[in-house]
């Protein structure tokens with residue numbers, strides 16, 4: 001089995017993003033960028049599948065600016081065998097990402113696309129489902145447990161009602177939820193080794209995709225901050241106030 | 249003039265409250281609204297949908313394959329039905345999040361996720377970066393508008409409707425590559441988290457699954473739903489469907505009372521729509537106090553018994 005793992009470069013999850021002065025974007029200058037956390041989980045799962053002998057090769061792919069090379073090098077250091085960077089300066093919305101992934105998947109003939117359920121920048125939660133729809137193959141979204149059994153996957157999904165298990169036939173798309181695994185930390189020697197792993201960089205345009213319909217982004221703004229209130233000193237003071245406000 | 253189609257969310261018997269909230273968002277677009285119920289037997293849910301005010305037609309889309317909500321089965325039928333519509337909406341619950349982008353791909357349309365404000369028929373406001381930024385986006389006018397609606401941002405639909413109920417069938421061959429196996433729900437007699445008027449939550453500070461009993465006890469006293477932080481779920485204190493936050497549920501109760509939760513931004517995303525946030529934490533510096541309307545510094549194991557005693561008076 002060959003596994004394709006899409007990796008998105010996003011502002012690190014520990015950093016609180018700020019809207020820029022023109023209100024037409026978010027400040028990224030000097031801001032720490034990382035692999036989208038859900039994509040690290042997807043990558044960890046792919047590596048574990050290879051370590052268990054279920055997969056032969058794990059290929060990381062990203063669509064993004066040239067400096068996304070940093071995140072792909074990290075993916076290689078974590079354990080991906082090789083990486084592909086489709087460079088573009090434009091913002092990549094899910095319909096475009098899905099089409100690019102569809103093309104790369106076909107080129108590599110990958111059996112499984114294992115990706116994040118959501119990018120923590122746009123919070124769209126769309127790309128995997130769109131890819132599966134365009135490809136006309138199964139999707140197992142929000143996966144917290146994954147097992148392989150003779151050409152099929154059993155995926156346990158975190159849904160509002162609890163845990164749902166479905167079986168999907170390969171080839172398929174799986175999107176990772178937080179509890180699928182705990183991604184390994186990268187060690188120094190791995191970073192050195194990753195430098196020698198293949199990273200193929202080419203312009204996104206080389207895929208000759210027709211541009212899908214996109215959303216036009218009109219503005220960005222900071223939401224009104226929730227003002228902290230006050231403290232109470234005791235439980236009886238708390239209960240009095242809750243009663244006074246009519247919530248209990 | 250355009251027309252809006254909503255895909256109902258249900259468990260086979262009951263219409264989920266998120267569908268009604270999606271209707272409220274749809275009515276803000278100011279054009280006729282229909283609802284489709286995809287199920288093996290859609291009778292009860294279709295009746296409930298037809299009684300919501302402002303709905304013109306409810307479609308029963310019945311096939312044995314529709315018994316479980318599998319995106320690969322539902323999406324081709326929805327795409328078929330949606331061909332006649334300018335707008336297609338689902339709630340941004342795990343059901344809508346799973347199904348709708350697949351439909352959007354089939355319709356070659358982009359999707360607007362988590363609509364929190366309808367500005368006009370094509371312009372919407374939505375949160376990004378875990379709600380730390382809001383963005384206003386415009387959907388193209390030469391393809392259907394496909395959007396998920398953030399239930400916490402819209403009021404419940406009104407009753408008193410009298411829609412026509414019609415059957416609709418798509419004769420598509422559905423795939424065999426996806427099979428439902430099972431659904432495991434932790435049984436609980438507490439109210440539903442996403443529509444509850446009061447929510448009591450616990451975090452890592454609660455310390456263990458056994459200790460979580462005190463959270464359930466106080467919730468019962470207050471007739472509240474129970475929620476949890478990711479750390480509490482990860483540690484196995486409670487099951488995943490209780491997680492509140494960026495990757496859990498978004499709640500919008502009139503009272504959110506939380507114990508032993510530090511207030512990470514990913515958790516706060518899920519509680520911003522609460523009317524009143526009350527936090528109990530033993531660390532006076534905990535970030536939760538920066539957003540809580542009422543804060544009490546203290547040990548939850550001392551506070552909860554006192555609170556129970558005070559409430560039973």
Ligand SMILES: Cc1cc2nc3c(=O)[nH]c(=O)nc-3n(C[C@H](O)[C@H](O)[C@H](O)COP(=O)(O)OP(=O)(O)OC[C@H]3O[C@@H](n4cnc5c(N)ncnc54)[C@H](O)[C@@H]3O)c2cc1C
Nearest residue numbers: 451452453477478479493494495496508509510515530548
């Ligand atoms: C991509 C991503 C998505 C995430 N999504 C979510 C999400 O959806 N929901 C979510 O909640 N988190 C989410 N997280 C995790 C989040 O960052 C925090 O790690 C998590 O919310 C912390 O949970 P906590 O507050 O229970 O634990 P901690 O941060 O460990 O806080 C425990 C608190 O309990 C207090 N405490 C301890 N003992 C007591 C006592 N006896 N009495 C009173 N107080 C006590 C401590 O002072 C402390 O403040 C996400 C993280 C990432 C990276």
Ligand SMILES: Nc1ncnc2c1ncn2[C@@H]1O[C@H](COP(=O)(O)O)[C@@H](O)[C@H]1O
Nearest residue numbers: 006007063115116118119124125126127
């Ligand atoms: N530009 C991109 N490059 C690589 N992967 C992407 C890109 N955009 C989205 N993805 C993948 O799609 C997932 C869901 O993203 P989204 O639909 O934007 O929330 C991410 O977790 C990534 O795995």
